[in-house]
Amino acid sequence: MKKELLLEWLQGRELVYRFFARIYQEGPVIELLSALSGEPFLEEVAAGSQNQDIIEGCREMQVEIASRSGDLKAYQDELREDYHRLFVGPGHLEAPPWESVYRSKEHLLFGEETMAVREFYRSFGLESKNKNREPEDHIGLEMEFMAYLNREAAAKAAAGEGFAEFLQGQRRFLKEHLQQWVPALCGDIQRAARTAFFRGLAVFTRGWLEADGVELEVVIEENDN
Known part of the structure; x- marks a missing residue:
């Protein structure tokens, strides 16, 4: 792949992973909703993909945002209620956003999976500021880590330096972590969400x-070749 195309690909992927990191960690903040309402981000992602889930998920989100753009504050309140019911609480969570809850036998936080994710971050020189208070295997943090690996790979490639370790790291993290549990999480979101925004986000x-x-x-x- 030519350098220009490689950088474009890495930067585009970083943007998507940063979007996921923000929405899963912060919820539907008004600034993000305003940006999605006024910019063609979801449309462009869908247009650039042949994956039907990406296309359908982005379009489902886009259609609802467009229909509610006249009163984003009221829409945000509705989405935030859905967000808390799914991911935050109080009470029972319809879609707990932590890897260890899905992959450990006891379905508890700070399990072996959390420790494995923590070590993965450390292998790339990263450590959570909220260690031991916020599990590192939150989906938002895992998405943020993927964005970081893309950014570092792009910086190395732009400088003409080796970047293979950051691609290999992404492949391993996808296979060993994200792809092991996020599809199940997405299924729970799809079933429990009351808004098309979050149903679409799950499919996307x-x-x-x-x-x-x-x-x-x-x-x-x-x-490699």
Whole structure:
């Protein structure tokens, strides 16, 4: 892959992973809703993909946002209620956003999966500021980590330096972590969400991880050759 195309690909992926990181960590903040209402981000992601889940998820979100753009504050209140019911609480969470809840036998926080994610971050020189208070295997933090690996790979590639370790890291993290539990999380979101925004987000997320894993394999193979 030519340098210009590689950088464009890495930067585009960083943007999507940052979007996921923000929405899953912060919820539907008004600034993000305003940006999605006024910019073609979701439309462009859908247009650039052949994955049906990406296309359908982005469009479902886009249609609802467009229909509610006249009163974003009221829409945000509705989305925030859905967000808290799904991910935050109080009370029973319809879609707990932590890997260890889905993958451990006891379905508890700070399990072996959390420790494995913590060590993965450390292997790339990162450590959570909220360690031992906020599990590192929150979906938003895992998405943020993928964005970081993309940014570092792009910086190395732009400087003409080796960036393979950051691609390999992404492949491993997808296979060992994100792809192991996020599809199940997305299924829970889809079933429990009361808004098309979050139902669409679940479909978009699932499709993105699937399609991105395939593209990553192709780019790694090209880079190795």
